Each structure stands twice: as C-alpha cells, then as structure tokens.
Amino acid sequence: MNPIIPAAAAAAVAVAATLGATWFVTRGGSDSDAFAQCRSSQIAGGADTIGGPFELLNAKGETVTDKDVITKPSLVYFGYTFCPDVCPLDVSRNAETIDVLDERGYDVTPVFISVDPARDTPEVVGDFAANLHERMIGLTGSDEQVRAASKAYKTYFKRHEDDGDYYLVDHSTFTYLVLPEQGFVEFFRRDETPEQVADKVGCFVDNI
Secondary structure (H helix, E strand, O other), X not given: OOOOOOOOHHHHHHHHHHHHHHHEEOOOOOOOOOOHHHOOOEEOOOHHHOOOOOEEEXXXXXXXXXXXXXXXXXXXXXXXXXXXXXXXHHHHHHXXXXXXHHHOOOOXXXXXXXXXXXXXXXXXXXXXXXXXXXXXXXXXXXXXXXXXXXXXXXXXXXXXXXXXXXXXXXXXOOEEEEEOOOEEEEEEOOOOOHHHHHHHHHHHHHOO
16 A cells, blocks of 8 residues: 655654654653553653644544544554554554453554545545554544644654655654543553553553
C-alpha cells in the first residue's frame, strides 16, 4: 500500500521522537500516585497535562469525540498510513499487545490517529486500521482537528514539503495508555515488546 521511499525516514522520525521525549522523564512514580507501582516514567508537569478532548472523523466519516472513542482502556498512537517503516512496526506492535492482553483477560482498544489528513481519508485510515487489528479504531479529520488532537497529547509532527505526492511526515512515536475515567496515564516507547507493554497495561487496569 505504501510507496517505496528512502529509509532516511527513520532518521527523521528519530529526531521527532527526541523532540517529543522532552515531555517525559524516566523515573518512578510518587507515593501519592494511585498507579505509582505501575509507572516506569513520570511526565514533566504531571500526567494530567497530557491528553484531553478531541473531535475527529472515524472510518465512516462520522464526527466522534474522545468520549465516543475512549470507552475502554486504549492504546493511542499518532502516525500516518504512508509511513514507510516506523508506523507499520509500531502499530503492529500495538496490535500484538492487544492480542496478548486478550489472552490475559483484558479488553483494551487500539486507536490510530492520522497526522496526515491530506492523504489519510476516513476510508484510507479505516482500511489501514482494520488490516492491523479487527478492533483498531482509525481516526483522521481536518488539519485543524488533527492539530488540536496532537497538541492535546503533546505529540510532534511536521510534513516535508519537497517530495511531491510521496512526502514524508516527521512525527513522535510514543504510544499512549488512556483510561476512560482517568485519561492519559502512561506512554510506551517503540522499543518495548508486546509483552512488556501488556505487563504495564495490566498493572494500570488492575489498579483502576
């Protein structure tokens, strides 16, 4: 589905991930944190500074909000369907994590939010999500809607303007764990395995 693009995209994404990482500090949680025993990281300014309301389009072109989407514990990832290498690996990892969690008795929803609304129509995002996991929710929207969602989650993305129709988009590569009542509670780096992510997700869900 994706066009053949030089693998230099990986370096661009690495830069974006580094920029995004300034929001996160790796260390244990505090005693006042209900999820302290589950955390391997602490967010600068606190977890409640990440996430919040959004309004986007689902695969049917319907307008949905965060309340419509985050009805269960959810793994949320910002990327784009034309991504040549990084996104497919990250989103596949998340899909595998969902299957591991299913085996352990946890019902968690995978969510993919496009940062490339010009090419990622509702139909394109829907097909991409469905191909990765039958329960994955694919979301897109107008430029303004996507930027508002990205800003809420403090993600980074920037389109390359010099590659014609096959342009790349630099973007951060974190996956976010979002709970319906608590909101954002944790992020996962792309080098964590499905089992490692599932272990952490299970801990948070068990302590709700």
